[in-house]
Amino acid sequence: MPAVQETVERVKRIDVDQYRYGFETLIDSEKAPKGLSEEIVKFISQKKNEPDWMLQWRLEAYRRWLTMQEPTWARVDYPRIDFQDLYYYAAPKPKKTVSSLDEIDPEILKTYEKLGIPLREVAMLEGVEPKVGEEDPARRKIAVDAVFDSVSVATTFKAELKKAGVIFMPISEAIREHPELVQKYLGSVVPTSDNFYATLNSAVFSDGSFVYVPPGVRCPMELSTYFRINERNTGQFERTLIIADKGSYVSYLEGCTAPQRDENQLHAAVVELVAHDDAEIKYSTVQNWYPGNSEGKGGIYNFVTKRGDCRGANSKISWTQVETGSAITWKYPSCILRGDNSRGEFYSIAISNGFQQVDSGTKMIHLGKNTSSRIISKGIAAGKSQNTYRGLVTAHRKATGARNFTACDSLLIGDKCGAHTVPYIEAKNSSATFEHEATTSKISEDVLFYCIQRGLSQEEAVGLVVNGFVKDVLQQLPMEFAVEAQKLISISLEGSVG
Amino acid sequence: MMALLEVKDLKVRVEEREILHGLTLTVNEGEVHAIMGPNGSGKSTLSHVIAGKPGYEVTDGQILFKGEDLLEMAPEERAAKGVFLAFQYPVEIPGVATMNFLRTALNAQRKARGEDEYSTPDFLKKVREVSKSLNIPQDMLKRGVNVGFSGGEKKRNEVLQMALFEPSLCILDEMDSGLDIDALRIAADGVNALRSPKRAMVVITHYQRLLNYIVPDVVHVMSRGRVVKSGGKELALELEASGYAQFEAA
Ligand SMILES: Nc1ncnc2c1ncn2[C@@H]1O[C@H](COP(=O)(O)OP(=O)(O)OP(=O)(O)O)[C@@H](O)[C@H]1O
Ligand SMILES: [Mg+2]
Numbered sequence: 001m002p003a004v005q006e007t008v009e010r011v012k013r014i015d016v017d018q019y020r021y022g023f024e025t026l027i028d029s030e031k032a033p034k035g036l037s038e039e040i041v042k043f044i045s046q047k048k049n050e051p052d053w054m055l056q057w058r059l060e061a062y063r064r065w066l067t068m069q070e071p072t073w074a075r076v077d078y079p080r081i082d083f084q085d086l087y088y089y090a091a092p093k094p095k096k097t098v099s100s101l102d103e104i105d106p107e108i109l110k111t112y113e114k115l116g117i118p119l120r121e122v123a124m125l126e127g128v129e130p131k132v133g134e135e136d137p138a139r140r141k142i143a144v145d146a147v148f149d150s151v152s153v154a155t156t157f158k159a160e161l162k163k164a165g166v167i168f169m170p171i172s173e174a175i176r177e178h179p180e181l182v183q184k185y186l187g188s189v190v191p192t193s194d195n196f197y198a199t200l201n202s203a204v205f206s207d208g209s210f211v212y213v214p215p216g217v218r219c220p221m222e223l224s225t226y227f228r229i230n231e232r233n234t235g236q237f238e239r240t241l242i243i244a245d246k247g248s249y250v251s252y253l254e255g256c257t258a259p260q261r262d263e264n265q266l267h268a269a270v271v272e273l274v275a276h277d278d279a280e281i282k283y284s285t286v287q288n289w290y291p292g293n294s295e296g297k298g299g300i301y302n303f304v305t306k307r308g309d310c311r312g313a314n315s316k317i318s319w320t321q322v323e324t325g326s327a328i329t330w331k332y333p334s335c336i337l338r339g340d341n342s343r344g345e346f347y348s349i350a351i352s353n354g355f356q357q358v359d360s361g362t363k364m365i366h367l368g369k370n371t372s373s374r375i376i377s378k379g380i381a382a383g384k385s386q387n388t389y390r391g392l393v394t395a396h397r398k399a400t401g402a403r404n405f406t407a408c409d410s411l412l413i414g415d416k417c418g419a420h421t422v423p424y425i426e427a428k429n430s431s432a433t434f435e436h437e438a439t440t441s442k443i444s445e446d447v448l449f450y451c452i453q454r455g456l457s458q459e460e461a462v463g464l465v466v467n468g469f470v471k472d473v474l475q476q477l478p479m480e481f482a483v484e485a486q487k488l489i490s491i492s493l494e495g496s497v498g
Numbered sequence: 499m500m501a502l503l504e505v506k507d508l509k510v511r512v513e514e515r516e517i518l519h520g521l522t523l524t525v526n527e528g529e530v531h532a533i534m535g536p537n538g539s540g541k542s543t544l545s546h547v548i549a550g551k552p553g554y555e556v557t558d559g560q561i562l563f564k565g566e567d568l569l570e571m572a573p574e575e576r577a578a579k580g581v582f583l584a585f586q587y588p589v590e591i592p593g594v595a596t597m598n599f600l601r602t603a604l605n606a607q608r609k610a611r612g613e614d615e616y617s618t619p620d621f622l623k624k625v626r627e628v629s630k631s632l633n634i635p636q637d638m639l640k641r642g643v644n645v646g647f648s649g650g651e652k653k654r655n656e657v658l659q660m661a662l663f664e665p666s667l668c669i670l671d672e673m674d675s676g677l678d679i680d681a682l683r684i685a686a687d688g689v690n691a692l693r694s695p696k697r698a699m700v701v702i703t704h705y706q707r708l709l710n711y712i713v714p715d716v717v718h719v720m721s722r723g724r725v726v727k728s729g730g731k732e733l734a735l736e737l738e739a740s741g742y743a744q745f746e747a748a
Contacts, residue, residue, distance in 0.1 A: 449551050450589045454599075454659065455577040455607035464602060468593030468642065 032089035038062060041203050044089050048172045048206070051179060061192040061202030068196045074359040075388045075420060076328045078301065086235045086266060088204045157221065164220050166250075167212040171239050174210035181212055185243055189272035189309045189336070197268040197330075198305040201237045205270065208238035213248040213279075222478055224253040235266040242272070244279035246312065251282040253481055265290075267326075268303045277312030277339065282320070284477050286485050289325035291492070296355030296384075299327025306333035310342035310371075318345035319362065320476040322485040324492040327356060332390065334363035337371035337399070344373040347473040349485070351466075351492050352385030352417070361390035361422075366402035366432065375406040378470045381417035382493055388420040395432035402432040410440040411469050413462065413493065463490035500527045501562070502698045503548070503667055508559035510540075510547050510723075517543045519723040520559065525667070528695040532709055532734060533702045535720030536742045541702045542586055544720075545669045549583040550576050563667065578610035582665035584656035586672045586702075591643035596655065599643045600625060604662060628661045632688045649676030650685075657688040668692065669700045674708040686711030706738040721745040 032043050041062050045055040070081070161168050167178060175182050192202040209225045225240070244250050254271075267289065273281050283306075292299030302325075308317035319333040335344025346362035364373035373393065381387035387410065395402040410419035421438045443465060451461035467474070467486055474482050503525040510518040517540050525531050533541055547554050548561060550573030561568040568576060591599065605615040616624070629639065632654050644652050653673055660668055670689065674682055689699065689712050701712055709717070709731060717733040718725045719742070726745045727733065 444589065445552070446587075447589045447591055449549075449573070450585065451591070451599075451603070452573045453549050453551075453577055453583050453585075454603035454663070455574050455610065456603060457572075457574050457606075460602075460606065464594055464599070465591060468591055471593035 031087050034087055035084040036062075036086070036088055036204065040088050044204055044206055047089065048175070050172075050175055053179075053183065054175055057187070057192065058203050061199050062204075064193050065196070065199040065203055068199055070196050074330050074390070075386060075422075076330060076357040076359050078328055078357075081266060081301070083200075088235055088237070089206055160220070161223075165214040165217055166219050166223075167210065168223050169210055171208045171210040171241060172206070174241075178210070178212070181243065182210065182241070185241055185272070185274055186239075187272075189274060189307050190270050190305050195305060197303040198270050201239060201268050201270045201305070204235070205237045205239035208240045208269070209242075209252075210240075211242040211250060211252065213244045213250045215246040215248060215276075217245075217248045219248070219250040222251050222253055224255070226255045235268065237267075238269045240269070240271040241274075242281060242283070243274045244276060244281045244315075246276045247278040248276075249280045249282075251478060252284070253478065254283070254285045255288070255481075255484075265299075266301050266303070269305070271304070271306040271333075273306075273308035273317055275308065275310050275312060275315035275317050275339075275342075278314045279312060280316040280318075281308065282318045283308070283333070284320040284481055286322045286477075286481055286488065287325055287329075288488055288492075290327075291325045291354060291356050292327040294354055296327075299356070300325065302326035302329045302331060304329075304331045306331065307336065308334065308344065309336045310339050310344060310368075312342070313339040313368070314341045315339050316343045316345075318347070318476070320345075320347040320473065321349070321360075322473075322477070322481075322488065323348070323350040323358060323360060324488045326358075329356075329358040329360050331360045332362055332392075334365065334392075335373060336365045336367065337373065337402075338367045339371075340368040341370050342368055343371065345476075346373075346375045346377070347476045348377045348389075349380070349470045349473045349489070350377070350387060350389075351380045351382075351489060352387045353382040353492055354385060355383070356385040358386070359388040359390060361388075361392075363392040364394070364404055366393075366395040366399040366404070368399060370401040370403075371399055372403040373405075375404070375408070376472055377406075377408040378473055379408070379410040379419050380413065380466055380469065380489075380493070381410065381419045382413035384416045386418045386420070388422060390422045390424075392424045392426075393434055394424075394426040395429055395434075397428045400429055400431045402427070402429075402434075404432075404434045406434070406436045406438075408436075408438040409469070410438075411466065412440065412442045413466075415442075459490070459494055462493050466490075466493060500564075501525070502527045502529075502564060503700075504560075504562040505544070505548075506560050506562075508544075508547070508561065509557045510543060511555040511557055512543070512553065516557070517723050518547070521720075521724055522559075523718065523725055525698045525700060527666075527698055528693075529715045530693065530699045530701060530712060532712075532714035532717045532731075533700060533720055533725075534704065534717065534734065534737055539720045540723040541720055542671055543723075545583055545671050545700075545702065548576075548667075548669060549573060549581060574606070575610065577663075577665075578607045580664075580666035582660050582663055582668050584653075584660060584668065584670045584673055586675070588644050588652040588656055590645045590647075592645050594643050595640055596643050597625065597639040600639070600659065600662060603659070607663060624662065625658075628658055631691065632658055632661070633684050634658055650678060650681035653677055654681065654685055654688070657685050661688060661692060664692075666697050667700070668697065669702070671702045672704065673701070674703055674705060682708065683711060706734045709734045719745055 032040055041058050045058055190198050192199055211223055213219050242252060275281050289300035289302055310317050317335050323329055337344050344364050350358045350360050352358045362375055375391060377389050379387040379389055389408045393404045408421050412419055419440050423436055425434050427434060447465055448461045451464055466489055474485060477485055501524050505521055505523040508518050508521045535541055556569055601621055608615055634654055714731050717729055717731060719727040
């Protein structure tokens with residue numbers, strides 16, 4: 001696997017101890033006044049030119065949110081967030097829908113370039129696609145939706161996707177252009193009342209991606225969203241909604257970065273997936289929000305609700321996540337296995353270093369007959385971090401023949417970090433078979449020395465061993481992301497040993 | 499003859515306990531030295547200190563490699579400069595394909611020496627050649643490093659790496675333990691093929707048998723953290739006949 005070699009190479013070129021994406025882009029932006037109120041919710045809705053039903057939906061969520069409490073059950077510890085001290089809306093100026101590269105602020109384009117999101121892809125915006133014959137056939141196409149602070153700034157390959165019947169656009173646009181679809185599905189997986197952060201998101205979400213794949217269509221390319229928080233004190237609340245209609249298939253990738261700042265920033269996204277009969281959704285995330293500095297100052301609070309609904313028979317939803325960033329991660333991508341014979345998968349790599357706190361895992365809710373789920377979680381804790389896997393697997397009374405396999409492995413690097421596994425398993429019928437395996441090990445000095453004796457540096461050795469540890473999960477990622485993820489894994493563990 | 503490795507009056511502590519009490523050893527280019535000695539006499543400790551394993555405190559003495567102070571070098575630097583240790587207990591690295599490991603390590607060493615990396619075809623050709631001569635099936639190289647390898651396979655994998663990296667000093671710590679007769683011969687042939695006027699080998703073993711295959715120029719007897727006797731290859735036969743008791747007195 002030369003990719004590991006590439007990881008090693010890239011890491012060598014990268015400045016150690018430096019969050020690589022920590023720069024700030026100086027652009028003019030338009031913000032809503034600080035704080036949260038009905039007025040702000042209305043302001044956001046108005047900015048987005050939303051229909052009234054959408055505004056009412058938001059207001060209902062807002063009113064509900066006022067009655068809710070921040071959850072405290074996760075193994076994460078942070079000062080209370082003052083929700084009135086945040087901006088809930090920031091948009092790069094000029095704020096208008098862009099249809100070609102030229103209309104995008106060059107500073108933003110530069111940002112995406114710096115982030116390593118291949119400009120080739122970003123440049124392939126509608127209208128600036130390369131001429132026939134210029135395309136590199138060796139490279140698979142990826143359609144990109146770039147979300148900068150609260151606003152989607154560019155969506156690529158729109159035309160080509162349209163040809164296939166796939167709708168891929170900012171959700172703000174979908175609300176206007178495909179209200180029937182949005183109204184039908186929005187909140188149908190994660191109801192507005194679901195949890196504190198999801199409810200907050202429902203009230204104030206500003207943008208995100210919308211995907212609809214019609215019956216029988218195999219989406220011709222990977223779809224991808226890159227989230228970037230740039231503004232100071234700005235909460236980012238994206239909303240993603242993906243619907244795979246009968247017999248369709250889509251693979252969706254999500255990447256995230258943010259500038260390096262001393263203060264903490266809030267990110268509370270909601271992702272909803274719906275898979276109808278025989279449909280399949282593969283959702284991959286490489287999350288690399290700023291984790292805070294070496295003293296534990298700053299970093300993103302990542303409170304995300306992701307849930308997939310295997311609504312139809314024989315449907316399948318697969319979550320793959322590589323979590324390396326954020327000061328605090330609170331995230332449990334889940335599957336509701338409603339359709340008979342449906343299948344849910346969760347593959348996770350969660351790395352924590354420095355003072356990061358990760359509480360992540362999944363829920364597999366077996367409702368239909370002969371549903372199956374598989375959970376492979378790899379937690380790596382280094383520095384003074386805490387890494388918790390929290391998983392729930394339940395089988396409903398009617399979910400006869402439900403099957404789950406769970407394997408949670410934790411790897412500790414150093415002796416000031418902690419790994420914890422909190423599995424909840426609940427079978428309400430006797431025909432369910434649930435298997436659970438868990439291991440915790442320390443990275444072995446002997447293994448590291450073996451690698452070093454063969455010429456690798458300490459950090460290369462750690463990178464190699466960890467990449468080996470997470471291989472089962474990396475294999476689930478699309479090739480392009482796997483390489484990026486390997487690189488990130490090595491970078492995020494720099495300075496973790498010795 | 500050029501001295502490749504000079505260990506002078508080396509004293510080493512592990513966790514406050516002195517294990518090597520002033521060990522002296524000189525190995526010249528092109529020579530094969532055998533080190534024999536009872537369990538716990540400090541053979542592996544010596545090999546670890548030469549390779550730079552953390553956890554050992556050198557309280558006195560020095561180690562020169564090609565005239566340079568080896569103790570000043572990071573362990574990976576020693577590797578790049580040509581120090582190779584075939585471990586008594588090779589570790590397993592799950593999820594890291596052997597082939598990938600070989601390539602990563604080889605290129606790391608080459609890079610450290612300012613040499614170009616091997617191209618993929620050149621690398622593959624080289625690995626294929628060497629693994630064939632060691633009777634290592636290609637399939638094995640796809641598996642995780644040493645994962646599920648038999649004892650013999652693990653040792654052969656060490657020799658494979660030695661052949662690939664072309665070090666100037668090879669230290670083989672009990673290469674013969676756990677090998678059946680055929681595996682021993684194959685591994686020994688592999689080692690012999692690497693003998694060259696520029697390369698030296700230090701072969702640590704308990705059994706004279708290995709030295710029938712890898713014939714040493716010099717045999718040392720280690721006891722309680724020192725080299726207590728050195729001689730020609732006949733010394734190994736002598737030891738086989740009379741045991742270590744005669745040296746224990748020291
Ligand atoms: N990490 C350690 N902590 C404490 N004692 C150690 C450590 N490593 C080695 N020793 C001790 O040092 C002594 C020498 O050990 P070493 O492994 O070098 O012996 P050896 O000659 O290689 O033995 P064998 O023939 O059994 O392989 C032993 O008494 C051993 O217990
Ligand atoms: Mg030993």
